[in-house]
Amino acid sequence: MNKTYLSYNNIVSALGFDSPRVVQNIHEGISGITLIEDENLFPNPFYASIIDSNSLKEAFGLLGPNSDYTRLEQMMIMSLDKIIKESSVKLTDRVGLIISTTKGNIDTLDPTNPMPKERAYLGTLGHIIKNYFRFVTEPIVLSNACVSGILAISIAKRFIAQGTFDQVFIVGGDIVSNFILSGFNSFQAMSPLPCKPYCKERSGINIGEVAASVLVTTEQKKLVPEAVEIMGEASCNDANHISGPSRTGEGLYRSIQSAFKEANAGPQDIDYISAHGTATNFNDEMEAIALNRLDLGGVPLNSLKGYFGHTLGGSGLLETIVGMHSLYHNTLYPSIGFTELGVSQPLNIIRATTAKKLDCFLKTASGFGGCNTAAVFKKVQS
Incomplete structure (x- = not known):
């Protein structure tokens, strides 16, 4: 293919x-x-x-x-x-x-x-x-x-x-x-x-x-210089609640797991995570649980909501595009406004703009109705 x-x-x-x-x-x-x-x-x-x-x-x-x-x-x-x-x-x-x-x-x-x-x-x-x-x-x-x-x-x-x-x-x-x-x-x-x-x-x-x-x-x-390959993607609906996410992160966990399987990748291959990160108590906690279930708690992670707010149906596409440019520039961008971790599981929140060789990133999104989507993207040009 x-x-x-x-x-x-x-x-x-x-x-x-x-x-x-x-x-x-x-x-x-x-x-x-x-x-x-x-x-x-x-x-x-x-x-x-x-x-x-x-x-x-x-x-x-x-x-x-x-x-x-x-x-x-x-x-x-x-x-x-x-x-x-x-x-x-x-x-x-x-x-x-x-x-x-x-x-x-x-x-x-x-x-x-x-x-x-x-x-x-x-x-x-x-x-x-x-x-x-x-x-x-x-x-x-x-x-x-x-x-x-x-x-x-x-x-x-x-x-x-x-x-x-x-x-x-x-x-x-x-x-x-x-x-x-x-x-x-x-x-x-x-x-x-x-x-x-x-x-x-x-x-x-x-x-x-x-x-x-x-x-x-x-x-x-x-292909443009910042182009990326779609290595794997998956969606899963946990059907937990009309607006509340699963407390165990089950839908997001399974989405990432399936995306990894298609991409033939694992936590060791991910250089950073562009997460959903809405700043609500339930969403952020759910993500922390799901990511740690997949041994992703130590991977550098950001949420771009502090720059754009939650842009709803455009957010996942917007944040993927920023991720493309992040890979191209070999630069991690911080989660603006973050000072002290407020979830029960460890997360490696990016706190400052950091130069780092990047090759692959994971994008996640979660929404009302229990829907969750994950995708793995890889840099095309070194």
């Missing part, structure tokens, strides 16, 4: 509108999380990572008129436009499109939003992206809570392996909306301060928004 790679990539976020700029800001320890005071989104001030609306409008305006597109559609189009142009891939019937999102255009259901309410349908979002770029194939919209972004990579790999497509473009993202904020607030999961994954002082999540995109391909001539 041909090797499958992640290649051309782009990130649109509060830390910048292209991957290199975003990674540079992470390298410099800059976070996109700020105090937001917007009563249209939430009645009280809250911390979140939100793209500046004027900057988004100006940047999207360079592509064409923006009045016919929602905020999320503008973000996704900006992200995907860059890699379609740079890759020069012709959009034939052999090229797929996967869109990963948790809530899509949920903001169009707000009575004050001028967009048609039908835009809230995920299928409608898919066809808007398809029609903008003139994809020949039908879009596949993947919405499986917070594993959606990394799961989209798994699905793209499988489509290519079974011969449905030769190459697949993925774009994932979510926005910060009143619906999402009020929902997480009802769980008492929102932090009153910038989030601190795995920290003893953690008090919950911050929400963030992002659009990220990547080309999945088997063509070596389409």
Whole structure:
């Protein structure tokens, strides 16, 4: 079977509108999380990572008129436009499109939003992206809570392996909306301060928004310097609770175990872990238990939620792209905000930007409904 790679990539976020700029800001320890005071989104001030609306409008305006597109559609189009142009891939019937999102255009259901309410349908979002770029194939919209972004990579790999497509473009993202904020607030999961994954002082999540995109391909001539090979991937649902993770980490444990089996790899092969790390008590504890069950407690680990907040259906894709650049630059990036371990099992949390020879990393994600996904990625160029 041909090797499958992640290649051309782009990130649109509060830390910048292209991957290199975003990674540079992470390298410099800059976070996109700020105090937001917007009563249209939430009645009280809250911390979140939100793209500046004027900057988004100006940047999207360079592509064409923006009045016919929602905020999320503008973000996704900006992200995907860059890699379609740079890759020069012709959009034939052999090229797929996967869109990963948790809530899509949920903001169009707000009575004050001028967009048609039908835009809230995920299928409608898919066809808007398809029609903008003139994809020949039908879009596949993947919405499986917070594993959606990394799961989209798994699905793209499988489509290519079974011969449905030769190459697949993925774009994932979510926005910060009143619906999402009020929902997480009802769980008492929102932090009153910038989030601190795995920290003893953690008090919950911050929400963030992002659009990220990547080309999945088997063509070596389409590889960029930071390209990685998808060595193995797997998903498992522990069916523990509608929102609470398994206390034993069973679903995540089995996902990583299966990904290792496909990758023919083990804990000794992993140079670092890009974990989910939402900074909620239950999630971080569950991850610590699952990772230690697999003898991964000593592997350098970070959560990028302190830079972007939790970007929901875009988080796994976003964090995988940062991981690609981390391998390329041979640099470990810290879990910003972490001071003292606050879980029951040992974890090797990355505390400072560190130069280290890197070859392989593990990406994990967990979400509502008991879903868990893990993937192993290896550097293509030394």
